[in-house]
Amino acid sequence: MTKLIYLDNNATTKVDERVLDEMLPFLKEEYANPSSMYDFSKKSSNAIKEARVKIRDFINAKDEKEIIFTSCGSESANTAIKGTLAYNKNQKHIITTKVEHPCVLNLYKQLEKQGYKVDYIGVNSNGVLDLEELNAAVDEDTALVSIMWANNETGVINPIGKISEIVKSKNKNTKLFVDAVQAAGKIPIDVQANGVDMLGISGHKFHAPKGVGALYVNSKTMITPLIVGGHQEKGKRAGTENTPYIVGIGKAAELAQEGLKYELTEVKRLRDKLEKGILSRIYNARLNTGIAERVPNTSNIGFEYIEGELILLHLSDMGICASSGSACTSGSLEPSHVLRAMNVPFTAIHGSIRWSLSRFTTEEEIDYVLDKLPGIIEKVNSISPYQKELQALKNLKTANV
Numbered sequence: 001m002t003k004l005i006y007l008d009n010n011a012t013t014k015v016d017e018r019v020l021d022e023m024l025p026f027l028k029e030e031y032a033n034p035s036s037m038y039d040f041s042k043k044s045s046n047a048i049k050e051a052r053v054k055i056r057d058f059i060n061a062k063d064e065k066e067i068i069f070t071s072c073g074s075e076s077a078n079t080a081i082k083g084t085l086a087y088n089k090n091q092k093h094i095i096t097t098k099v100e101h102p103c104v105l106n107l108y109k110q111l112e113k114q115g116y117k118v119d120y121i122g123v124n125s126n127g128v129l130d131l132e133e134l135n136a137a138v139d140e141d142t143a144l145v146s147i148m149w150a151n152n153e154t155g156v157i158n159p160i161g162k163i164s165e166i167v168k169s170k171n172k173n174t175k176l177f178v179d180a181v182q183a184a185g186k187i188p189i190d191v192q193a194n195g196v197d198m199l200g201i202s203g204h205k206f207h208a209p210k211g212v213g214a215l216y217v218n219s220k221t222m223i224t225p226l227i228v229g230g231h232q233e234k235g236k237r238a239g240t241e242n243t244p245y246i247v248g249i250g251k252a253a254e255l256a257q258e259g260l261k262y263e264l265t266e267v268k269r270l271r272d273k274l275e276k277g278i279l280s281r282i283y284n285a286r287l288n289t290g291i292a293e294r295v296p297n298t299s300n301i302g303f304e305y306i307e308g309e310l311i312l313l314h315l316s317d318m319g320i321c322a323s324s325g326s327a328c329t330s331g332s333l334e335p336s337h338v339l340r341a342m343n344v345p346f347t348a349i350h351g352s353i354r355w356s357l358s359r360f361t362t363e364e365e366i367d368y369v370l371d372k373l374p375g376i377i378e379k380v381n382s383i384s385p386y387q388k389e390l391q392a393l394k395n396l397k398t399a400n401v
């Protein structure tokens with residue numbers, strides 16, 4: 001088998017063996033429905049209780065009753081947003097940003113068609129949110145503000161505590177939903193300290209399997225459930241609990257909490273080594289996020305005057321996995337909505353590559369990429385129709401060294 005260097009951890013992550021070990025008994029012998037009355041179901045219902053406590057601690061919620069298990073990050077966002085608006089039918093203004101994940105943006109577009117007035121807050125050229133624009137947008141009719149904690153394509157972190165202050169100072173009844181899918185496991189999450197009403201996470205982004213997520217809804221926030229049926233999850237999300245996967249996300253949250261220091265030091269060191277190595281070796285590389293504060297695992301680099309898809313194909317031939325945008329937008333030739341909102345110059349937007357590391361990334365892997373990438377870029381540069389521009393860029397970089 002060819003080498004596999006997986007640097008696409010913002011798309012999904014490898015399941016940690018320790019997570020799988022905790023899940024396996026609930027896929028084999030402990031298969032009882034956790035809502036049943038007999039003793040056989042006790043282990044399942046207790047395991048779910050423990051997982052809920054682990055998620056509570058992971059995000060520093062006050063009470064584990066504020067945690068709802070879902071199937072994914074998209075379901076968490078849809079439940080929070082649709083659930084809030086269905087409960088509160090009086091206010092018709094909602095706010096989000098231009099750089100949200102499609103699970104929020106496409107829902108907002110749908111809500112706009114249903115008659116909601118929507119404001120999409122912009123970002124600057126480094127991907128940093130315009131807080132003045134947010135401040136000006138919130139008014140007495142604002143039902144909900146939905147803002148991600150960290151961006152999936154750039155890793156740029158939003159100042160959630162400050163955002164909550166702004167929103168609540170303009171309208172104390174406006175609810176704040178935070179999509180923390182790309183922040184969980186990479187930076188500390190504290191819903192109480194940051195004034196968050198609702199928050200979504202997704203297990204497969206921090207080494208649990210795909211198919212499980214969680215939604216925090218604080219005790220002061222009311223939602224109408226999206227999925228109606230049995231009384232599971234205190235009536236907020238019907239459907240027989242997915243015990244093994246809930247156990248998995250609980251264990252993954254515990255491990256992520258323990259591993260935060262490693263993310264913030266070692267994963268960051270490797271990310272910085274990769275980033276500096278690319279920028280120093282390749283004259284037509286630019287860091288798309290400038291000096292913006294980012295999660296420690298993500299780097300978004302534009303290669304000017306060439307096509308990202310071609311770079312990805314060459315990388316793939318060498319066993320290296322990266323991405324040219326979010327998992328959902330790659331595959332389309334449209335440049336990413338996030339990089340467009342940042343006004344990344346057209347010369348770099350088509351050649352932008354997202355590198356995302358994890359606790360499993362090794363130094364040897366980073367060295368391998370730094371060894372192979374310059375040759376790949378040279379090859380792709382050589383067939384670019386912009387030879388004059390590339391030469392000018394090369395001359396400029398050499399003159400500046």
Ligand code: PLP
Pocket residue numbers: 010011071072073074075101103148150151152179181182202203204213326327
């Ligand atoms: N929000 C963000 C920021 C994401 O990056 C993703 C997935 O890429 C999601 C939400 C959706 O999560 P899921 O794939 O679990 O539905």
